[in-house]
Amino acid sequence: MADTGWIKWGIATDAPSNTWANLDNITRGNTGETTCDTNSRILSLTQLYNNGNFSIPEGSKITGIAYKFRAKRSTGTGTVQLKHILQFASNLKGNETTTTLTDSYVDYEIGGDGNFVGIESNLIKDIIESSDSLTLQFTSVNSVGATISIEGTEDSPAIKIFYESPPANTLISDWTRFTTIDDSNQFTDVTNLASPNEGTATWLDSTFNPLNLYFIGSGFDFGIPSNATVVGIQFRISMTPSTLPLQTGQDWAGKLSTSTFSESDITDEFFTISNNSRAARSTFQTGSYDNTFGLTLTGTNVNNLKLGFKATDDGTPTAPFLRAGSIDGEAGDGPTIQFPVPALRVFYTVPPRPKSKDTTSKVVIAPEIKGPFQTSKLNRLTSGLSLQGGDTNPAPEAATKIKVDPLLLDKFNKEGGIPNSPTTAPNSVTDTRNAQKRANASTLNKPRLNPVDRDSETGLTNTDEAPLFTRRRFDPL
Numbered sequence: 001m002a003d004t005g006w007i008k009w010g011i012a013t014d015a016p017s018n019t020w021a022n023l024d025n026i027t028r029g030n031t032g033e034t035t036c037d038t039n040s041r042i043l044s045l046t047q048l049y050n051n052g053n054f055s056i057p058e059g060s061k062i063t064g065i066a067y068k069f070r071a072k073r074s075t076g077t078g079t080v081q082l083k084h085i086l087q088f089a090s091n092l093k094g095n096e097t098t099t100t101l102t103d104s105y106v107d108y109e110i111g112g113d114g115n116f117v118g119i120e121s122n123l124i125k126d127i128i129e130s131s132d133s134l135t136l137q138f139t140s141v142n143s144v145g146a147t148i149s150i151e152g153t154e155d156s157p158a159i160k161i162f163y164e165s166p167p168a169n170t171l172i173s174d175w176t177r178f179t180t181i182d183d184s185n186q187f188t189d190v191t192n193l194a195s196p197n198e199g200t201a202t203w204l205d206s207t208f209n210p211l212n213l214y215f216i217g218s219g220f221d222f223g224i225p226s227n228a229t230v231v232g233i234q235f236r237i238s239m240t241p242s243t244l245p246l247q248t249g250q251d252w253a254g255k256l257s258t259s260t261f262s263e264s265d266i267t268d269e270f271f272t273i274s275n276n277s278r279a280a281r282s283t284f285q286t287g288s289y290d291n292t293f294g295l296t297l298t299g300t301n302v303n304n305l306k307l308g309f310k311a312t313d314d315g316t317p318t319a320p321f322l323r324a325g326s327i328d329g330e331a332g333d334g335p336t337i338q339f340p341v342p343a344l345r346v347f348y349t350v351p352p353r354p355k356s357k358d359t360t361s362k363v364v365i366a367p368e369i370k371g372p373f374q375t376s377k378l379n380r381l382t383s384g385l386s387l388q389g390g391d392t393n394p395a396p397e398a399a400t401k402i403k404v405d406p407l408l409l410d411k412f413n414k415e416g417g418i419p420n421s422p423t424t425a426p427n428s429v430t431d432t433r434n435a436q437k438r439a440n441a442s443t444l445n446k447p448r449l450n451p452v453d454r455d456s457e458t459g460l461t462n463t464d465e466a467p468l469f470t471r472r473r474f475d476p477l
Contacts (some may be wrong), residue, residue: 024153076146178217
């Protein structure tokens with residue numbers, strides 16, 4: 001379980017104005033008290049940090065909301081209370097709570113993980129994404145001569161969102177609209193709901209003549225790989241009032257299937273509009289990264305999905321006997337809303353790619369040649385190579401990388417350590433030894449490259465690596 005941490009609001013306002021003193025003290029970046037000594041005065045906190053950017057990972061499941069504040073009765077006697085409520089866009093409200101204050105500051109925390117403080121859970125994602133309109137409102141309930149104080153601290157008053165993120169290997173498709181629609185012929189302009197059309201599908205009925213409102217959409221293209229496994233589905237729809245507010249008491253059922261179904265099969269509960277009447281658009285969302293609605297889906301059959309949506313109760317009348325509303329059809333670039341609806345998106349995984357075999361050729365590093373007297377080892381390692389730039393064809397060993405001190409190699413060539421392009425091979429072991437003696441004696445008569453590091457008698461950096469007769473001071477075997 002993760003959370004956003006406590007986030008403060010940026011602006012405080014009161015109504016009527018100037019009835020709460022020192023409003024800025026409780027806003028982001030400030031500390032101190034704001035006070036009110038008048039009954040029934042409203043204080044509203046708006047504009048969350050960074051315009052409500054909670055930095056919640058895309059596709060997360062919102063699991064709860066909490067808010068907190070610190071308050072007391074600073075002067076007077078009698079019962080002093082503070083009403084507080086979390087609301088969105090003035091018409092979507094949580095539960096109002098009344099707290100009786102004491103003479104000392106107390107930290108009050110409302111909500112938590114698994115608690116939505118009275119706001120409908122299927123609206124939470126929309127509220128979070130538009131949280132610049134998420135407001136914490138206080139109302140004073142004062143006795144005569146009493147004063148209420150709310151203290152601003154580094155993290156209070158503030159809000160916190162709890163969430164669960166999709167697993168790291170989970171991928172998410174774009175929100176995708178259907179292209180074909182079948183309906184009850186009781187919506188007006190229902191084809192506006194199908195891509196690429198835009199607009200609204202509306203209804204108006206009465207308690208004497210209720211409508212059977214439903215549609216079934218198909219023709220999706222989620223664009224995911226054929227070897228993908230679908231692990232979750234989300235559905236999103238935007239409801240807008242028509243000439244009347246969007247009623248409470250609406251129950252909407254849904255169904256998702258890859259098989260053909262009829263209106264009577266749309267029985268799964270999607271959401272209920274149970275809160276206050278809405279004078280503005282509301283976006284509802286159901287499903288999550290780990291909910292497939294009982295389906296087994298892959299990249300090969302997910303585009304066969306069919307979406308059913310049905311009003312099992314289209315609400316309590318807001319005017320005598322009348323009920324009305326509309327559903328938005330939007331591609332995501334319209335002037336009012338900027339996301340596709342009605343739409344589905346899927347969460348999926350793909351198998352990991354197999355590791356490729358390493359076909360890179362390996363380079364073998366030959367032992368380092370450390371002394372000028374290991375001519376036999378050098379000749380053996382460089383057999384078939386033309387160290388002097390001759391035309392000798394490389395033997396198979398030529399692919400071996402040899403680490404040779406270039407100064408020593410040059411010294412070998414100049415002083416006879418390695419014969420330059422020999423025309424005849426030595427006729428006997430004695431001839432070979434004599435040649436080596438002459439080369440070694442010539443080397444000892446030359447100025448040494450580094451007298452400090454070489455043996456004073458042999459001229460070697462490591463006398464243990466010299467030929468045996470050299471270690472015996474050139475005495476013949």
